[in-house]
Amino acid sequence: MKHAEHGKIIGLSIAKAIDSAEASCSKAGIRLTEKRKNVLKTLLASDTALSAYDIVDEYRAEFQDSIPVMSVYRMLEVLAHENLVHKLASVNKYVACAHISCDHNHEIPQFLICDQCETVREIGVRKDIIESLQDSVSNSGFMLTSQQMELHGRCSDCQQAVEST
Amino acid sequence: MKHAEHGKIIGLSIAKAIDSAEASCSKAGIRLTEKRKNVLKTLLASDTALSAYDIVDEYRAEFQDSIPVMSVYRMLEVLAHENLVHKLASVNKYVACAHISCDHNHEIPQFLICDQCETVREIGVRKDIIESLQDSVSNSGFMLTSQQMELHGRCSDCQQAVEST
DNA sequence: ACAGCTTATGATATATTGCAACATTCTAGG
DNA sequence: CCTAGAATGTTGCAATATATCATAAGCTGT
Secondary structure, rough: OEEOOOOOHHHHHHHHHHHHHHHHHHHHHHOOOOHHHHHHOOOOOOOOEEEEEEEEEHHHHHHEEEEHHHHHHHHHHHHHHOOOOOEEOOOOOEEOOOOOOOOOOOOOEEEEEEEOOOOOEEEEHHHHHHHHHHHHHHHHOOOOOOOOOOEEEHHHHHHHHHHHO | OEEOOOHHHHHHHHHHHHHHHHHHHHHHOOOOOHHHHHHHHHHEEOEEEOOHHHHHHHHHHOOOOOOOOHHHHHHHHHHHHOOOOOEOOOOEEEEEEOOOOOOOOOOEEEEEEOOOOHHHHHHHOOOHHHHHHHHHHHHHOEEEEOOOOOEEEEEEHHHHHHOOO
16 A cells, blocks of 8 residues: 555645645746646655656556656656655655645755665754765765765664564 | 776785685675676776676676676675675666775765766765764654665766866 | 585576657647 | 647667576585
């Protein structure tokens, strides 16, 4: 069961996120078409990161409509450019941005990826930590471009599952 | 030119790394076979990360011997398990561990990947930075396990190349 | 040295991911 | 309505990854 239920309790926050997405898209002069919106909804409704091919499957299940992978890739590209979704390079999957509805400005996204259940948590990391990390990097003569971090580990649920073995 | 020259100046440090690899393998009860050794040598001699298929090519060029990809994947798996090589998940490539010959214990490997020339630098990050990062993460109920960070950016060479445009 | 077990490698086929290139449809403005 | 540009569909390929069965190489006890 990869999906949280649509149109129920969670549905509200999804609707809110879609509203915000629509707002920021129109502001940016980007069309949030029906399909793009549905792709975003699919990601919002999922509690795990999805690959492009996963999205095709979920999309068909949710919206009774088949959609080519190629299109999904392009839509993801658009959505990612608007910061509505993030690409997790380390697993080649995508998640909806956890802060679509928030008005506070976008920080550098950091992700905790549970290697067991594949849950993804988007977290804030104290700025000074990031900065010292960045220092340590630039000391090596390197300049970070994306400075998005993806950290792998175990979420609390999966830890407990292990302990109770 | 993806390869540094074999058997020359660099050859010494490779030989040393191979020695260390042999030591840690025999300690772990793993056989460092000729082919595994050659795969490792291939990675050690390369200044960029290599895909499994790249390794097949380099291997043939270096050792005048054709080797199936399947085998390369299996050997990489073994070598990675012994921490002699690291897999860069964000680019689906592999690098030799930069600390094979070092005796100091393995820290969390951090990789700086130049998106331009694909050079990979493995760096050490100050322990306190990692620790505060770890704190910030465990506050979210997460436990880091196989923590490996892959940071994308520009190496100093490529930065200069851009500046002088 | 040999039989028999285990591990390593080879060979073949196929799945999966990602994207290029061109065709078609849709949409907004004139 | 008509047309340019944007969005989506279609086809096909290249790179990555794994499954499966077959063969070879190493080790172990007799």
